[in-house]
Amino acid sequence: MKKMKRDRVPVIEDTLGLNLAKLQATAKKAGSDTLAITWQGTTGLVILEPERMVLAFGGVTVSANIRSVPCLNGRLRPLLKCSRAHVGNFQTLYLRGGELACRQCHGLRYRSTLAAGPVERARLARFKLVDRMGGLPVDGIPARVPRVWRKRYLVMLRLLAKHMGACHDRQVTPA
Numbered sequence: 001m002k003k004m005k006r007d008r009v010p011v012i013e014d015t016l017g018l019n020l021a022k023l024q025a026t027a028k029k030a031g032s033d034t035l036a037i038t039w040q041g042t043t044g045l046v047i048l049e050p051e052r053m054v055l056a057f058g059g060v061t062v063s064a065n066i067r068s069v070p071c072l073n074g075r076l077r078p079l080l081k082c083s084r085a086h087v088g089n090f091q092t093l094y095l096r097g098g099e100l101a102c103r104q105c106h107g108l109r110y111r112s113t114l115a116a117g118p119v120e121r122a123r124l125a126r127f128k129l130v131d132r133m134g135g136l137p138v139d140g141i142p143a144r145v146p147r148v149w150r151k152r153y154l155v156m157l158r159l160l161a162k163h164m165g166a167c168h169d170r171q172v173t174p175a
C-alpha cells in the first residue's frame, strides 16, 4: 500500500525539465535558437525567443516567458516565469500533464527524499555517505582515502555510525 502511494508522487527524475541556462548555452554553441530535445524516447523542439521559450513535445505546445532578473553583481540573469501566477522566477520549468510549470506547482519531489521512513532514509544516507568516502555499499566502513583530511574522515565516520544506528534500533524494536 505504502509503495503504491509513493509511486503516485511525481518524481523530478522522471519529469522533463527545461533548464534555461543550459538551453541557452547549447543554442549559443549550436548557433541556433531552435533545439531538438529527446526525452524518454520522444523528440521535441525548444525554440528560444528573446522573451519567450516555446516547447513542442509529445503533441503539446507550451511556452514560458523569460524574465531578466537583476542579480547581486549588477548583471541581468534570464529566468523562466512559471505559467501559474505566483511570485518567483525559475531556472528550470517542468512539463507535466501538458503544463510547463515550476517544481513547486507540479509538486515534484526528488526520489531520494521519498524514502518511506527514517529507516529507509538512513539507509539511503548511509549508501551516499559510503560512496562519498570512496567505498562500496557492501564494504562496511571504508578506510580513509589518503587525500582526505583526518578530521573530515572522522566526521564522516560518526555520521555513518549514526545512520547505522538508526537501522539497528529499528531492527531490534520492530514497529
Ligand SMILES: [Zn+2]
Binding pocket: 082, 083, 084, 086, 101, 102, 103, 104, 105, 106
Ligand atoms: Zn510555479
